[in-house]
Amino acid sequence: MAEQVITTGWKRWLEDIGDQVEFFLNFFRNIFAGGFEWSEFVRQCYEIGYRSLMLVGITSFIMGMVLILQLRPTLINFGAASMLPKTLSVSFVREVGPVIIAIICAGKVASSIGAELGSMKVTEQLDAMEVSGANPVQYLVVTRILATTLMVPILSVMGDAIGLFGGYLALNIRDSMSFNLYFTKVIASLNYSDFLPAFVKTILFGFAIGFVGCYKGFHSNKGTESVGLAANSAVVTASLWIFVIDAVAVQATSLLFYK
Secondary structure, eight states: OHHHHHHHHHHHHHHHHHHHHHHHHHHHHHHSSSSOOHHHHHHHHIIIIIHHHHHHHHHHHHHHHHHHHHHHHHHHHTTOGGGHHHHHHHHIIIIIHHHHHHHHHIIIIIHHHHHHHHHHHHTTHHHHHHHTTOOHIIIIIIHHHHHHHHHHHHHHHHHHHHHHHHHHHHHHHHSOOOHHHHHHHHHHHOOHHHHHHHHHHHHHHHHHHHHHHHHHHHTOOSSHHHHHHHHHHHHHHHHHHHHHHHHHHHHHHHHHTOO
């Protein structure tokens, strides 16, 4: 009995991988198909980017303040208080900012896409689109995945700037450093090898968030309960993929840039 359950679990897991590969190939085929839905793509960029900016900004601002307040006592003990701007900028731009912002977007965007497409699957709107001759993959999937791939890196760059500004305000709670001096140190401490790998990583994060949200919504079961399950599964799976991509990207970056 136990062996049968394990075999069934492996079979379902392999079938799910096959479905994801097929969905991935179908997505790429429809990118280059004629009649790209520009209006829907722009609308999704607005929904994913602009409507997430407030949440990303607040989170980045708080994280910048918290990191400065946490780093300050340790660096003071080592007599390196002047290194606070450099330490914050490198850690925030390389790792903290991209990952935290991607997790925020996974919770907000992936769940939204999964629930939206799942509800369309339940109410048979996807079937109606196919019957009417429309291409639901091109209209719903391609636009959303490309929008997340574009907007998550932009949100990450803006979040980095907001987080560094939050660090400046937190630094001036107990110490005194001018705005020009702080950001001069921040800019001087950053290289292309700090920014470029992190930016490329956010592109992969954005693609994973959009792909997982669309896949879970398209493959949800027909039932009201499946909408919530699709949204929940999209958040969990997207968050897991973010950490996997980050681990691989950090190893590759360490080999290529930080030998």
